């Protein structure tokens with residue numbers, strides 16, 4: 001199976017890139033949700049009852065810029081039981097993009113499964129993998145993960161963040177931010193304090209790149225289901241509900257790096273609730 005999938009969004013191109021993927025018990029990931037509450041949603045789980053957690057990034061070509069949204073879990077050892085070795089750099093190359101071509105790296109937030117390939121180790125030194133890219137993150141997010149020794153350790157600061165700072169590749173932004181005339185970053189706090197999602201496209205077709213505003217398709221129907229990983233589970237639930245209402249009202253597309261790959265779909269109305277409906281990509285041949 002191909003680990004990249006392309007879709008055209010108006011004048012722009014969006015490519016789903018799979019770094020790796022895991023499966024885990026849903027009650028372990030959503031600790032506050034009872035096992036029985038999953039009964040109406042068994043079709044969203046695997047045959048063995050586990051949920052898929054894809055580890056994905058997005059490549060955007062917009063207005064002459066080559067943009068990477070999040071950098072995967074990276075090549076260093078992690079605790080997550082991954083089904084495939086993380087391979088974002090080779091998946092990007094298979095999709096026709098060299099790391100040196102990336103003009104902008106956007107971070108939805110700074111959890112380690114979104115910053116892993118910021119650097120690779122060369123002769124014992126962590127070097128930026130995207131040396132020609134400006135790396136954009138919300139200032140509040142940066143402060144949250146760099147203020148204390150404990151948070152720096154959680155964010156693997158020395159390995160994946162400090163080298164960006166040292167190479168002067170880091171730009172801190174505040175609030176809504178235009179990346180190109182058809183790509184904007186919007187604050188979607190809750191999962192982390194400075195969490196950001198991205199809206200690509202204008203007019204008829206637009207797509208919301210969620211980041212970790214949601215992790216599983218079930219949350220489109222059950223936006224109050226906040227995973228253990230949400231720093232503020234009440235705020236994340238409010239953010240999620242508002243975001244999916246907006247997406248449904250605009251009939252926009254959803255792009256999620258954690259939903260089952262490639263993670264593209266819509267929020268369809270079903271009575272008073274919303275429901276995730278997957279859509280096909282244009283195919284896996286990138287140009």
Ligand SMILES: [Zn+2]
Pocket residue numbers: 111113114212258
């Ligand atoms: Zn994540």
